[in-house]
Amino acid sequence: MANGGGSSPASASAFLGVSRSLSGRPWRQRPAEPGVIRAHMQALGLDEPLARALASRGVRADQGQDFLAPTLKALFPDPSSFTDMDAAATAIIDALQAGSSIHVFADYDVDGASSAALLVRWFRQMGAELPIYVPDRITEGYGPSAKAFDTLKASGADLVVTVDCGAAANEAVAHAAAIGLKVVVIDHHMMREQPPACLAVVNPNRPGCNSGQGNLAAAGVVFVLLAALNREARGRGLFEAREQPDIRQWLDLAAMGAICDVTGLTGFNRALTSLGLNVMSSWSNPGLKALLAAAGAEEGPAKVNHAGFILGPRINAGGRIGKSDLGARLLSTDDPAEAAELARELDSLNIARREVEKAVIDQAIRRVEATGAHDDGSAVVVVEGEDWHPGVVGIVAGRLRERWRKPVIVIGVDAVNGVGKGSGRSQPGMNLGKAVQAAWEEGVLLAGGGHAMAAGLTVKADRIGELRDFLNGRMAGEQAAAEALDAVEVDALIEPRAATRALFEQFDALAPFGPGNPEPLFAMEHVQVREPVAMNGGHVRCRLTGPDGASVKAIAWRCADLPTGQALLSGGGGLSVVGRLKADDWNGRRGVQFEIEDVADPRMAQP
Structure with a gap:
């Protein structure tokens, strides 16, 4: 439902006069400071719409270059700024030098699997294999437990490093101490004021931590830990006889955790994700390469979509309805045959997961x-x-x-x-x-x-x-x-004829997209909906046609039974739509598709 253009404060700021769309949300133009827009245009040579989009995402005049081309050199935080990071690195290198049995305890989701794989790969380059323990979602639940620590102790563990869990497991960690098991916690979840009593609790969301990196996923925290481990090991002369692990080769795992845990893609976390997708694009990790093949997807430049919608759900399927350690094993193996077998199993589990999910929904x-x-x-x-x-x-x-x-x-x-x-x-x-x-x-x-x-x-x-x-x-x-x-924030108004590959690629300079850096939203007004079709899954496919007859392919997800979907399926003209431009590369074509986010009908009265 759209407002016809009244003079109320709400309608004055409503984009295209939409104070209540068919999904019940107002539309607004994403706010941006004119001075910052001009600065980005001058310093970076950007056109006004792209400079506006950059400014509207909170990127200051002096941050544009680091945002568009982030580097670890410019954005990597001092590991010591994390509470207990130095203590964690000291404890882990002490155990490594002493020949102690070190195990990693990981959560069963993508972030946990990525975090575990990062540690396993660092230890492997240091000449040690790190066993992985992942609790079963059904029988053990989330995070460390007294029973799990008993099992680890019985298996010979001396030190357990928990990743993506443990920060709130005060009782379980106390039990570990009681049975003589040392623990280091690496996490990012909310925790109590009193941390678990162990060798170290590294968590940017720990009360009193001054790192300023609270938007990191656990994999991002572990990546910083690897830098701290390199620094500690270097200080002890451990790289005089062996090469220092180059942690940049594992940025793809840090990106997997950041994207799949839906973290804020700003600052250092954005750099991890952007550079990690570049590393992922080589498909050198045997597990990711095998999983991409099992999903029937083609290799090529990695995007957020690969991590979030192709790889991530399959890795998660093991922890959801299968064996909880499959994802961590997949991401840490160097054996292509083992990777292929694990990938096939995860792909099958993902198919079953979809069926279970649909029934519950x-x-x-x-x-x-x-x-x-x-x-x-x-x-x-x-x-x-x-x-x-x-x-x-x-x-x-x-x-x-x-x-x-x-x-x-x-x-x-x-x-x-x-x-x-x-x-x-x-x-x-x-x-x-x-x-x-x-x-x-x-x-x-x-x-x-x-x-x-x-x-x-x-x-x-x-x-x-x-x-x-x-x-x-x-x-x-x-x-x-x-x-x-909960407003629909629009970056630019376009016509269907302007929804081109060139426009998509221009705004794709802002990628990777996620929380803190939303994907650009474009609005079109007075469009006609042609050839609407309801698809399996409740999706609606159609063409959006402008007054000049130019059109663009469009799709709206999971909305056929909602007012937005009903408006599209009824066809006709006069609608306003907001959505995203997506690449359409089917069969080698380089086109675009408009992914509809919301619909407004100016003919419907404001309630």
């Missing part, structure tokens, strides 16, 4: 929308179902968050033991991890934690209603601000 949508819980003004949606697979609840929560534009927690309840395992995804401006941590501290949860945009939890089935009330009460104060943030 369908059930959850019916359950919530039948009660109106998605549209009752509440801050959070909490939905549960018996025997929903714990491995897919996070993906489902993400899909439902996109659909309802509010935080969603999806819980799979084990009917036998009466315990639910849940995962949540949040909206910008609403700190779900903090709220879940508070629920745990209040005794509502058996376990829980996470970060601002994602969280995991364990809850007794008979307390889910209490959890729903607690989270809604806790997060209600953030709701209004988050809804104000």
Whole structure:
């Protein structure tokens, strides 16, 4: 629904007069300082639309070059700026020199697998093999446990390095100390004020850490740890007889963690991701190369799409519904035959995961929308179902968050033991991890934690209603601000004839895209929808035609049953649309496709 152009403050800032689109969001032009726009045009030789897009992403006049061509030299932080980083490097090199048995304990997602593989590859170049322990999602749950540490101790471990987990595992780490097992924690998740009592807890989100690198994924923190390990080893003369590991060769693993954990792609993290995609483009990691082949994708320049939508879901499939260590083994192996076998297994698991995921999504949508819980003004949606697979609840929560534009927690309840395992995804401006941590501290949860945009939890089935009330009460104060943030921010107004490969490639200079650096959004007004087709999965394909008859292929994802999809399927003209330009290289062509994000109909009255 679009505003016809009134004089209210809301409509004055509404782009194309859209104060409420068919998805319920206002449209705005992404704000940018005129002086910064001019500075980027002059210093970098950019056209005004691209300079505006750069300025609107918070890139200052003196930061343009580092943003467009980031380097580690310019942006790499001092490892010592991370609390306990020097202590971690000291403890690990001490253990290496002493010949101690060092094991890595990793989370079961892409970030955990990438983090583990980074450590394994560094140790391999130092002449040592590092065993990997990844807990089973179903039987062990997230993060370290007393039982897991007992198992590691019994296997002969002297030192355990936890990656992408452990920062909130105070009790489990205390147990490790009690049985004589040394622990170093490398993490990025939210944690308590009191860190676990161990040799070192390196976490840029640890209270009091002054690194300023809180947007790093665990793989990014581990990458900095590798620099600290090189520095410590160099200081002890360990590279007099062997070559120092060149950590830059593993930037692809750091990029995998950053992209798949949906971290903010700004500053040093952007450099890791951008340079990591360059390294990935050689497809020299046997696991990534094999997984790309198993997915039926072609080698070529690596993009965020490769990590986030082709490789990442397959690596995650092992931890979701298969063997939890498959991803870490794939990313750390140097054996092409083993990589191919692991890749085939992960690809098969991913197919099964999709089927399980679709069934849970369908059930959850019916359950919530039948009660109106998605549209009752509440801050959070909490939905549960018996025997929903714990491995897919996070993906489902993400899909439902996109659909309802509010935080969603999806819980799979084990009917036998009466315990639910849940995962949540949040909206910008609403700190779900903090709220879940508070629920745990209040005794509502058996376990829980996470970060601002994602969280995991364990809850007794008979307390889910209490959890729903607690989270809604806790997060209600953030709701209004988050809804104000939930606007469609447009970079430029174009016509269908201007939606060209040249325009796509011009704005692709801003890549890689992600949180903190959103993909450019283009608006078109008064377009006609032609040849609309509903596709499997609820997608809508069509052509968008301008007044001059020029057109561009378009697609809108998972919206056929929503107002946006219905408007497209009804065809006709007069619509305004916002979307992204995507490369369309099918069968060797170098074209573009318009990926529709939102639709507004100026003929519909403002409610």
